[in-house]
Amino acid sequence: MSIYNEVHRLRRNGFSNSAIARKLKISRNRVIEYGKMSPDEFYLFSISLQNRSKKLDPFREEILKWLKEHPDLTGAQVFDWLAERLDVSFVAEGTVRSYVNDLREAYHIPKILSEREFSAVPELPLGQQIQVDFGQKRMPTSDGTYKRLYFIGFILASSRYKYVEWLDRPFQTTDLIRMHENAFRYFGGMTIEMVYDQDRLLAVSENAGDLIMTAEFTRYQQTRKFKVYLCRKSDPESKGYVKKRIM
Template sequence: MNESKMSIYHEIHRLHRLGFNKSQIERKTGVNRDTVRKYLNMDFDEMVHWTHSLQNRKKKLDDYETIIVEWLKEHSDLSASQVEDWLLEEYPGIEVGSSTVRSYVTNLRDRYALPKQRQARQYEAIPEVGMGEQIQVDRGETWQETVTNEKVKLYFICFVLGHSRYKYVEWLDRPFRTKDAIRCHEQAFRFFGDMTKEIMYDQDNIIAVNENAGDLLLTQAFQSYQQARGFEVYLCRAADPETKGKVERVVGYVKTNFAKNRCYNGLDEWNEKCRAWLDRTGNHKVHGTTKKRPDSVFLLEKAHLKPVSPLKNKEISFDASITAKIGKDNTF
């Protein structure tokens, strides 16, 4: 950091000696005019003294250095965004920006020789949808280490509003069944306040059992639930990466930002911690694509949702299955 400041200092003075004015130096170096003026008013000894004072100045996260280094040593693939989330979880009163955490973590990795395991990122072209138009649903699985150093497989289902990216997540310690999915839909509608006109799913064996020449064999229970609730169903086809990208990205986010490297200590506590994560990170941090906070955009999208009326159990049949036709536009 200090080497960079010194190189900029020398470049500003070089350009100034060549006759460039402050505005021209600003354009050539990309440094704002106040910094250009400050560096020009400093002689070399003053600049050296100032950069040295910066190096020895206490940083905002220095009080948390030990715990952050422990995390980085234990989990070599830990991201700065996870470090930020864990700090907010462990120390709710802390006030720190994402850029500060990124810079501090990078500095600690350099100082303690803790290189990060990097994974290739995939880009998906993802179409946007209007407010209140669509909820997208997908499921995922993770293996977690328990407090007794055992491994347990967990299952989760994600609901995300297609416009605002506002999310709901629920976990089970066993595979999902159709009844579980229906219960989680009701939980998600309560969480969102209402529902959307359409719900999009990846191909899911608890919703669409089989596919044969364009016909889909749906579970009777889910078909009855869909008809009782009155939402439209959009089922992604296998060769539909652009549409599926938004759903799959949420599953990946839950895995890498919430679940990865986290210790499991029972389902109730796990779900409680996930809800807290949604509040402080999953629905609050600025979204990488929209550049907006999902919880802020949700306040606007909520007015466009479709009201959810009370549902009577007799409206849903839990018989085996029926055949439903899916059109070329992926809707029933």
Template sequence: MLYLKIKDLYKRKFKVAQIAKELKISRPTVYKYLEMTFDEAKAYTELPIGKKKKLDSYKDWILAWLEEYPHLSAAQIHDWLLERYPNLAVGGSTVRSYVKDIREFYQIERKVTVRQYEAIPEQPMGKQLQVDWGETKQKTTESKEIKLYFIAFVLAHSRQKYMEWQTRPFTTRDAIRCHENAFQFYGGCPEEIVYDQDHLITVSENAGQLLLTAEFQSYVNERKFKVHLCRRADPESKGMIENVVKYIKGNFADSRVFSDIEDWNQRGLQWLMRTGNYQVHQTTKKRPAEVFLVEKQHLKPVSSLLSFESTNNQSITRSVSKDNTIRYKSNRYSVPLGTYQTNADNHVLIEVTGEEPPTLVIRKEAESEIIAEHVISLEKGKLIQNRNHIRDRSKGVEEFKRRLISFFENKTQASGYFDEISQRYPRYRRDQFAIIHQVIKQYPTVIETVLTKCMREKLFSANDFRDMAKHINRLPHEPVKEAKSFYTYPAKYSHIKTSTRSINAYTSILGGLS
């Protein structure tokens, strides 16, 4: 059959490359058959394929299986061979190569069952939100590698996206917290949310009677949205969020360097505004951010604090960042310095008052005293700070300068020197003073000389001060001894004083001008 097909296509003026492509065989095979007569081709097919191969003894079995089940993979055939011949020692690559040759030689094309998809009508506004999780590996600023985890959301109608990252795997509490943040980001809640069968939210599908985890079930009861679970091993049923996860990995995360999780999340929100929700969507041909302005009006409004969380002492919390801020509705709000503690529980509770203007109230624990209050900003990406939460940096630097001046005897000169450094390096005053402080501790005996020389040479830099101290410290420090006269005079002549001539007398003798 292969011989006849090649001859037929050749008579129809197909080129060798076209015949090879059409029949899915190599060009040398085409050339070989074109040079044969029918009887030669018949005799050739009755011979073993090419040179003697390890699987030739099993050729009849393999050929029979492929003719009856054309869709079989080489891996399945390998397994069937081992099932029939347990002592057969052959590698997977050998089986793949042999099966490929059999298919080509006998023109047995692998029939792949293709799932047929139908276009799904656009979801109504505010109807559906799809959610999924992902993870990536990122290079850090220290040239190390870190694993990051994220949760992604997308509104089915507008394609408006939201994401949140963390450095550890998600828990159910994390998932609930991120849902709340997403609802605040979107300004409301949809009618239903589509999930994969993830262990964070579900126990079992149970033939349509969904069994959710207790904590997530309480959350669903409170927020009153429908849960739609995709069938197992069926990612196509939520292809929209699958594409978003790939988009986040391939566009935002790809080759981006990680410094810390707060910065990473902030850059993620900026990417959403700049690219993820701004670029024209290839299916809708619209910008998600523009369509979302209309869809937002169809979302169900959500309260700022869940009642079930208050009664069960499981309040939706906010994590305090290292810079002593929390995030709320895409803005950062300050808390008092020292709220963030290393290796401690850095969570606070928030509450939004119904007053005008709305106020964000922050507490360390339920019913405890308020640690911070802020008027809620309607903008995004802003830092809202209370003056009481800001360190008085100038006071600390000035105190440092006064301590340094106290080490010098000539305090007026030292004060002028440090004032000049402050004017030249206003942003790096503390760094400059720290270097000088180290010099004072290392070379305490020469700092007066160093200060004088630096003032005289106008060297107003901590590095110059340090270099001058090193140089002077290397010089010998023995006191200069008074030279003794080579001549001694009797004591009786000690009362005689020599006269001293003026310089004009010597100038006149030498013939110079007076």
């Protein structure tokens, strides 16, 4: 109840939802949710939470242990750990994030961000690396509706030359192979390694994340003999050039 009252007090004082979330160390969505509730509605809501079981309750103690040991742990990392360490695959990532936020609030475990040291990305030699990213964008059409377009972008790490192709449907493996060949032709050659962003591969279209893992693309990669490097999930800093220049 104290958090609910504080949300409304800060709102009356003109603070934005994001600012309130930072001050109270709760999610912005929670601030918005509490802001819409009357005191009576919040009381009934809090009672329902006490009586409602959640899918992740059987793993509460394990998740709490992780959060206490690693206060900077993100919801996405907890989602991965549940799958890797406890073989939990029946919940969505959003459900895990919400559950983690609830545990942080209930057990007063603020998210403490660890300092990460950054340095300039060293210049790579010519022909060493191409970085690849996938994306999608809703574009207006001539009849006033919108259509979703999908793209793949390639960037040479040494010269920053770029090559982009678009499709009006999700990519297939044959598209991916053809676009790689077109990029090599445009650049005038092939690099030693190709770098792909796991987040984008997994998030864009229905099957973009699976394309690089297909037997057909693996045969192509083995024929071309380039190395494949997958960046860490949720970590754009491990990618470098393509994040800054394609998106």
